[in-house]
Amino acid sequence: MNFWDKITGNDMTREMKAFEARVKKLPADYQAAWKKINEHLWSYTNFSGRNLMPILDGVLGLLEVAAADGQQVQEVLGDDIKGFCSALAGEEGAKSYRDKWREQLNNNVAKKLGK
Incomplete structure (x- = not known):
């Protein structure tokens, strides 16, 4: 990956298009x-x-293998897709970008207030 692709996000765009084709x-x-x-x-x-x-990429590979085996999507992922995604991203209750930004803002305000 060259510098320009990394800065502009072209590498991710290509990868997402490849995912969508799959x-x-x-x-x-x-x-x-x-x-x-x-x-x-x-x-x-x-x-x-x-x-x-x-x-x-890993999730898509899992879906491709399961579809080739003839499994139903509910057998593979269960009924709670949001929980599945949370487990993929880390432990239950993993911080989202909003949580990270909220924590950073709270820390910056606390520093400014001298706490």
């Missing part, structure tokens, strides 16, 4: 599950989002 080959219920997983996982990203690329 998702289009999956059955409809798996595509719907991927969409929900994608929605829930992005709240656990760092500033750039690069930390999620290996996780997304």
Whole structure:
């Protein structure tokens, strides 16, 4: 990856397009599950989002293998996709970017107030 791609995010754009091309080959219920997983996982990203690329690749690989084996998506992921994503991102209650920013803001305000 060159410097320009890293700065502009072109590398991630290419990778996400490749993920979407792989998702289009999956059955409809798996595509719907991927969409929900994608929605829930992005709240656990760092500033750039690069930390999620290996996780997304692994989840997509899991979905591809399960679909090839003929399993139902509920058998693989369960009924709680949000909980599945939380477990993927770390322990239950993993901090989202909003939590991290809130904590940083609170720390900065406390420093300014001299506490």
